[in-house]
Amino acid sequence: KTPSSGQIMRLVLNNDSRQKLNMSSDRDFYSSPRFVNHVDDSFISALTQLYRERIPPGAEVLDLMSSWVSHLPPEIQYKRVVGHGLNAQELARNPRLDYFFVKDLNEDQTLEAKDCSFDAVLCAVGAQYLQQPEKVFAEIYRILRPGGLCI
Numbered sequence: 001k002t003p004s005s006g007q008i009m010r011l012v013l014n015n016d017s018r019q020k021l022n023m024s025s026d027r028d029f030y031s032s033p034r035f036v037n038h039v040d041d042s043f044i045s046a047l048t049q050l051y052r053e054r055i056p057p058g059a060e061v062l063d064l065m066s067s068w069v070s071h072l073p074p075e076i077q078y079k080r081v082v083g084h085g086l087n088a089q090e091l092a093r094n095p096r097l098d099y100f101f102v103k104d105l106n107e108d109q110t111l112e113a114k115d116c117s118f119d120a121v122l123c124a125v126g127a128q129y130l131q132q133p134e135k136v137f138a139e140i141y142r143i144l145r146p147g148g149l150c151i
């Protein structure tokens with residue numbers, strides 16, 4: 001059966017797995033910018049190459065849980081790149097973003113985008129922090145165009 005837009009087909013975490021070890025607010029944790037690389041150079045290189053191979057020029061891209069560093073290939077032009085994260089100062093320094101928004105996806109999993117509005121949604125180094133991944137990925141499914149890609 002093909003899932004309808006935004007329908008959760010299966011839960012991947014039990015209730016205990018949804019609890020954070022640090023119960024403080026994610027917004028508080030990210031209130032100060034962290035201008036660091038969260039992964040090493042070889043991972044960044046491999047991820048950039050994957051994006052180069054899979055995301056066509058002219059695509060509309062949503063980069064979830066982004067930061068000040070873009071992993072998109074610098075030589076490829078996209079129609080629109082929208083970033084999401086928890087710190088506006090970090091996102092403002094990301095040269096690839098045409099627009100960004102700040103939102104805690106552990107508090108509210110709704111993505112303010114129209115159905116079928118992106119060709120690619122990226123969430124490279126953040127999915128492990130989601131407490132409700134099923135809801136976020138249902139939203140990703142909703143906003144991806146037919147044949148769209150989630151990496």
